Amino acid sequence: MMFALLSLICGISALSLGLAALFPPAVAAWPAWWGGAAVFFGLSAIAAGLTAAWRGLKRYLPPQRGGGLVSFLTEERQRRRGPRVVALGGGTGLSTLLRGLKEYTDNITAIVTVTDTGGSSGRLREELGVLPPGDIRSCLVALADTEPLMERLFQHRFTAGTGLAGHSFGNLFLVTMSEVVGDFELAIKETSRVLAVRGQVLPSTLTSTTLEAEYTDGSRARGETNIVRLGQTIRRLALDPPDAKPLPEALEALAQADLIVLGPGSLYTSVLPNLLVPDLAAAIRTSRALKVYVTNVMTQPGETDGYTAADHVRALIEHAGPGIIEWVLVNSERAAPEVLARYREEGARPVKIDRRALARLRVRSQEAPLLSQDSVARHDPDKLARALLGLLAEAR
DSSP: OHHHHHHHHHHHHHHHHHHHHHSTTTTTTSOHHHHHHHHHHHHHHHHHHHHHHHHHHHTTSOTTTOOHHHHHHHHHHHHHTSOOEEEEEOHHHHHHHHHHHTTTOSOEEEEEOOOOOSHHHHHHHHHHOOOOOHHHHHHHHHHBOSOHHHHHHHHOBOOSSTTTTTOBHHHHHHHHHHHHHTOHHHHHHHHHHHTTBSSEEEESOSSOOEEEEEETTSOEEESHHHHOOTTOOEEEEEEESTTOOOOHHHHHHHHHOSEEEEOSSOIIIIIHHHHTSHHHHHHHHHOOSEEEEEOOSBOOTTTSTTOOHHHHHHHHHHHHOTTSOSEEEEEOOOOOHHHHHHHHHTTOOBOOOOHHHHHHTTOEEEEEOOBOSSSSOOBOHHHHHHHHHHHHHHHO
């Protein structure tokens, strides 16, 4: 691009001098052929500059869509004018949704749970006293508009090394950035600039919080990694401390949203923790946006065993109050037999839709083919984004 810029500058300068020489008296002392040569050189340099600029721009065009520069710029303009979407959750479910949404709108806010106590995030939280960075990292990468190598770098997980094994580069980058700039919130913003993120990623709170669960047998568990228990049914989930405050930017995004999406993701350890921040739940309930909950494709052993779509919705309402959602979006596609067999061995089943029970909860339901065409029963990012934006278009 630097060559293109220099060529354009030289070309315009030479063209100006050439025209001046051809049309006296500006430079009457110049031989006439000097002017012709300058004009020729100027036009050649401008052409070379424009060609180089085009080649440079082509590197940034999405190769899978084609259509050239006009199509690319049109898509950019459409995304800038896209609907304002707020997505709440965590884990792989939220990042899957964000990958689909970013192709249709730049106006995305991801509000991410920060209660993780396991893996790399849990170790960094315990050792350094920082908020768990893992889910935030995944969302930043999902919204990134950068080279694939950068995405692979941030997702890279070390497999060896004293103290490094199990950590991802992106988690360490976020923690390091937090120490450099002195603030975790600012570290997220600076990392967003590095990755050219479309939209913004916000933690649900900057307060260090811990999940607590009570089960139907009266027993209790504390800490996200301890909550998932096979053969146990969660009765109630709580946040400690219970008065954690959200970021002002999160409340502003919810107030201005056209569409609010809860899920997909683990009901009790990814979606509900956000709604246990009191002001976030209140902002969602009072929002005039279309509010949609996306159920998981499969039930989750130890967390939502045997849950139907209505059971998921009932848990949301019990913890966050009526009005927290208006619609529930459920996958209608069936996974391949071998995929279902593998999940069945792990105790997971497809989430079933029960329309009458949903109607009693005053929630409307929508079924759509949302399944990814790979060996895992999960949502396809583009199908999910299209289904949600289709619901929004109908509501408008």
